[in-house]
Amino acid sequence: MRIVRISDLDNYIGKEVAKPLRLKDGRIYVNSNIRITKGSVNALQRNIDNLAHRFITIHTDDSEDIDLYDDIISDELKFEAKDKIEATLKQFSSRRTERVKKMTNEIINNLYSNPNTIFGTNMLFLAGGEDHAVHCLNVAILSAIMAIKAGYNKNELEKIVLGAALHDIGMAKIDKRLLDINYTYNKKEDYLEMQKHPLEGYNLVKNKINVLSKRIILMHHVWEDFNASYDSGMDTYMSYPHKLNNTLLDGQYKDLSISIVQTADVFEAMTNKEAGYKSAKSKAEAMEYIRSMKFVQFGAGADYLVNYITPYDTGTEVILNNREKAVVMRYTNLPQRPILKLLTGDDKGEIINLMDKKFLTLKIMS
Ligand SMILES: [Fe+2]
Numbered sequence: 620m621r622i623v624r625i626s627d628l629d630n631y632i633g634k635e636v637a638k639p640l641r642l643k644d645g646r647i648y649v650n651s652n653i654r655i656t657k658g659s660v661n662a663l664q665r666n667i668d669n670l671a672h673r674f675i676t677i678h679t680d681d682s683e684d685i686d687l688y689d690d691i692i693s694d695e696l697k698f699e700a701k702d703k704i705e706a707t708l709k710q711f712s713s714r715r716t717e718r719v720k721k722m723t724n725e726i727i728n729n730l731y732s733n734p735n736t737i738f739g740t741n742m743l744f745l746a747g748g749e750d751h752a753v754h755c756l757n758v759a760i761l762s763a764i765m766a767i768k769a770g771y772n773k774n775e776l777e778k779i780v781l782g783a784a785l786h787d788i789g790m791a792k793i794d795k796r797l798l799d800i801n802y803t804y805n806k807k808e809d810y811l812e813m814q815k816h817p818l819e820g821y822n823l824v825k826n827k828i829n830v831l832s833k834r835i836i837l838m839h840h841v842w843e844d845f846n847a848s849y850d851s852g853m854d855t856y857m858s859y860p861h862k863l864n865n866t867l868l869d870g871q872y873k874d875l876s877i878s879i880v881q882t883a884d885v886f887e888a889m890t891n892k893e894a895g896y897k898s899a900k901s902k903a904e905a906m907e908y909i910r911s912m913k914f915v916q917f918g919a920g921a922d923y924l925v926n927y928i929t930p931y932d933t934g935t936e937v938i939l940n941n942r943e944k945a946v947v948m949r950y951t952n953l954p955q956r957p958i959l960k961l962l963t964g965d966d967k968g969e970i971i972n973l974m975d976k977k978f979l980t981l982k983i984m985s
């Protein structure tokens with residue numbers, strides 16, 4: 620089996636689809652066992668913005684024992700969760716929040732009951748992070764994985780993942796123009812307006828939600844170093860709410876749970892937003908950025924991303940530094956050093972473990 624980016628599907632004409640691919644509204648668009656033709660590639664590529672994933676799972680003749688993790692959280696659960704989040708982002712109420720909580724708890728239970736340790740995000744995320752409900756759902760799923768690895772108990776997990784699912788709820792109070800991914804921010808006021816969303820969100824949920832979730836909503840853009848800032852032209856990239864004073868939250872500082880959601884938030888936004896001229900970064904690039912900004916921006920949560928999430932999903936083809944191609948078969952516990960099957964070169968067909976001393980000089984390039 621392979622997980623193939625739909626934009627690269629031309630190389631797989633004649634192969635069979637292994638798992639159904641759905642539209643964003645939940646309907647099945649391509650069923651399993653359909654043979655891929657030039658026509659179906661064209662149709663998929665034309666409809667890419669309407670598909671639930673940017674990847675498709677297909678059968679190949681070899682590599683039968685690839686571990687795939689994409690069924691741990693079903694697409695159906697994701698769609699239902701997305702709908703509940705969407706309704707709550709639109710109009711916050713305690714009743715709607717309870718419905719989101721039911722969904723996020725189910726996501727936590729599914730992850731809990733699965734012993735697999737290393738996840739990729741190709742099939743885990745719904746495509747289209749420019750849609751706020753999709754973005755919030757993906758951030759919740761990723762935060763759940765990271766928070767489980769960090770050892771939080773069930774009760775804390777439920778609050779963290781609910782906070783992640785609603786972290787951008789304050790966007791409802793922000794000028795709608797700024798939320799369109801195709802809108803180019805062209806004045807300083809645009810950034811200042813956008814930066815109001817954590818405090819707006821906090822005020823919106825006040826007294827109607829638990830303290831841990833509320834702190835995530837308020838502090839998910841607070842940096843480790845409050846005073847650091849990077850000038851990128853008109854925008855100053857920095858921690859906000861500006862001058863957040865800790866009396867706002869009974870003297871509480873940014874803790875690991877906030878750091879985890881913040882890391883998940885940036886990773887999702889960098890890798891999963893694709894619209895117009897804004898194209899997503901690769902997961903390896905996003906991880907490199909997050910690692911480099913750990914002490915300034917993210918804090919300890921960054922470690923739970925780079926230690927437990929892989930940029931190279933099982934089932935995907937990768938290129939090694941010796942220029943040979945391979946497919947990722949499974950992980951033991953190291954997201955950069957999986958077990959691979961070589962697809963080219965003298966040792967074609969051989970299965971190698973990148974942790975094996977013989978192969979330590981090899982690494983995945985892309
Ligand atoms: Fe945000």
Ligand SMILES: [Fe+2]
Nearest residue numbers: 754786787884
């Ligand atoms: Fe966000």
